[in-house]
Amino acid sequence: MTTSQPHALTGLTVAVTAHRRAQEQGGAFERHGARVQYAPALKITPTDEDDDVVAAVRETVASAPGTVLVTTGYGVKRWLAVAEEHGLREELLAALRASTVYARGAKAKGQLQALEIPCAYTGSSGRTAELVDRVLEAGAPGTVTVQLHGTADEEQLERQRSAGLDVRVVAPYRWESADEGSRLSLLVREIAAGDVDYVTFTAAPAVDAVLDAASAAACRDDVVASLREGRCTAVAIGPVCVQPLEEAGITNAVVPERFRLGAMVKAVCDHATAAASR
Template sequence: MTDPQIAPLAGYTVGVTAARRADELGALMERKGATVLHGPAIRIIPLADDSELLAATTSLVEDERPVDVAVATTGIGFRGWIEAADGWGLGERLIDRLRQATVLARGPKAKGAVRAAGLVEEWSPESEASAELLDHLLAEGVEGKRIAVQIHGEPLREFIDALRRAGAEVIEMPVYRWTGPADPGPLERLIEAVLVGQVDALTFTSAPAAASVLETADRMGRLDALVEQLSDRVLVVGVGGITAGPLVRQGIPVLCPERARIGALVRELAVALPARAARFTVCSSEVELRGQAAVVDGGLRPIPPAPMALLRALAAEPGRVLSRPALVGVLRRHSGREFGVDEHAVETAVGRLRAALGSPSLVQTVVKRGYRLAVPVA
């Protein structure tokens, strides 16, 4: 049985693709024992420098026609919009225009930002979901109405198209837009770490980050390999359904918490990742195979990458003998090298694996055949 003193994410490496609040997310996971690799997938364009938002805000306040409905989708986005408008000298005019509209807020944080601006929301969905917000608008009737929608990252195409089909004029407010990272190196290294089995879970807090990871992998010529890893071995966790969208469209399963909060994301991860661990008995020792470590008789034992690749292969069918040539293939796939990996490298990695496990007898040499885990024979 695993020692309860061992943190739930100890022995696992988790990738963080976030730009905003990445340090907070990483710290939450590290407190649960994870090793965190950070590869920011996006770069946030400062609102004060966003010419597109300035043009949209100017058009909104200078148009003589009133705004019938204003939709606030995120707290940080709505608050930032008001602050940016103040910096452009448009703050009071924007508030006056919004005060004349029916204001809807997607969730508690958006509601708080609306009230902080001196406005009062008329309605907010309990589910915090854009779909419920859309249903409410359509039920109220939108034909002929002008609706300003604060966009949060990925364009809300289905939401906006549905309003337009119902006869509304929709004004899109592109708050806190994203572009690719200024330095793609950390993201590329994170993707490579995923591909060689050194990352056990990958987290996403925005749809643009998810799209950027896929686009970067495609540019690297590794998209198919990444999708394969994320669809099988690596646990993918998104903060919510909108965030998961680009990944789901690639056929990648994404785990999302019930509430779209980073704290809830980490709690979900801390339950789901250990639940995937393989557990078996080897030489009377209870072994739990974590991402980058093994728990042997309740003690956590970190294992280097190459020996861990061999352990995963041996543990796929505990007790089955794997030949040296087969294990050469495992190390070649792990290293990404076709040459320079031979049977001597396998022997070296097996020796390091035995040392890391703390007991040479756990990995058995089968003369002239190869290696196996020393599971009891029925």
């Protein structure tokens, strides 16, 4: 395995599109010598109205024990916070503890463990599809409740409905634009020109937001070409995040083996070190 050098990124520019933990990410790249610019694409916000979340709480309680697919730790926290505001936290906790709960990844599992909610299965790929595979293999009886991670994965919901399952969703939060001024517009032009060496993504919707910004700036083809050719290298924190890049024909993104911020920084350092030695 390549060892990251302390100044592996000296002279290189890394663009950070994250909103959450952006300064932490940027600081890690700066410690390796990079110039960092920030262009947050999207941010997580609570839903405007809690009515649908409260309804999902009541449905989960009424249908327990069922099957629950947890996609994010934050989603569980937000779901329980809404339940608490309406005096339903303990009922929801009891329903979740009585149900068969699957976690999409380690962070979701960690949140379940903190709440003393048994986790029957933890995905290793980071994809909701893996949990749905497990549900369909198990022939899970009763209601399946899917905690959405900002947007609905209609393909996976339809797979379960087509199998005759009673599928319900809860959306404790949503994505909205985090762009202030014209930073995204400037970023996509810099990517197109090859003036940015790496652009990092920690959520799949952020990829779509950047490509949409490129379309609005009339330079999408140039951005995609720059990323495909490696004049600017895309960096995705995991297999879910990289999916929209691959769908756009960008198949050379840097993806760490572990879906963690530190691992992503190391992967970029290793990539830059390897490129410099060629």
